Amino acid sequence: MIDGDREQSGAGANAALAALSEAAALTNASDAHDASLRQSWLVLRSGTRWLAIPADSVREVVLKNFITRVPHAPPQMLGVILIRGRLVPVLSLEGLLRCGAADVAAPTLPRLVVLAGKHSEAAIVADEVRGIVELADISTQNQAGPGTRPGFVRAEISWEKRLLCILDPQQLLAATLGEAESP
């Protein structure tokens, strides 16, 4: 092969590699874009409200056990519970969202969903846990304006003929435990 041909084939291969690399980068970007629109959520019912929590914010789900009431604790706190030696405050979402207790039979036992914050954790009572679901971009489906909901409710969307309340766990912990404060 003469030098000119070698130069041409080298340049072509290089261009082909560049194009391949570019295509791969575009594929990754597209996947990442899709991933940002889809997210896994833990769907549960607390009282009469159906709620969704980002699955990666859930530390664990445990069966609801005896909750120790803490005298003079803030009204949004039902009490505390020991989970594997950790003292975990239990929050009343019914109180925070001003929704009543539901008069429906649940197919699952009540559970505590433990939310992980940056500096602390807290549990919420789930009367029924539906499991992990994938939801498309919730911002495009929001049915409630920002002024009509508490700060820890990111959105309200329609899901399986129900109104699903999308929670922001960090905002919830900040509102109830002062999570945003410095340690």
Place this chain on the structure above:
Amino acid sequence: MSESVAAAVPIVRCFAGEQGCGLVAAAVERMQESESSCPHLSDLLGIPSAPGAERRTLHLFAYGRRARVVVDGPTAIGTIGASDLIPAGRLLRLLRNGPVLGFAKDAEKIVLLLNVAWLLEQAA
């Protein structure tokens, strides 16, 4: 100068209804039979009392104040050390100046460590 932390603190264990509680033994002058004229710990804490429980009156003295409070039994004297305490993190901030100073563990049950200063103020 930082305060030194005691390795173990003597406490009086008692109950408010079914809830286990503890308060510093140094603030308890004596324990007697229940007196109906004294406030009940359950009422002060807002916890349902246990109707059939054996009751005692604790005579408290601390911070230059005296008060009597009725508690549910069984009562006992013991010590509490760092290994008995359950770290409460930021939760304690929310409870500051209230009746609960902290939490201890006793056979997987939570014991409320009570603030004697608050009790004296409420029961006096």
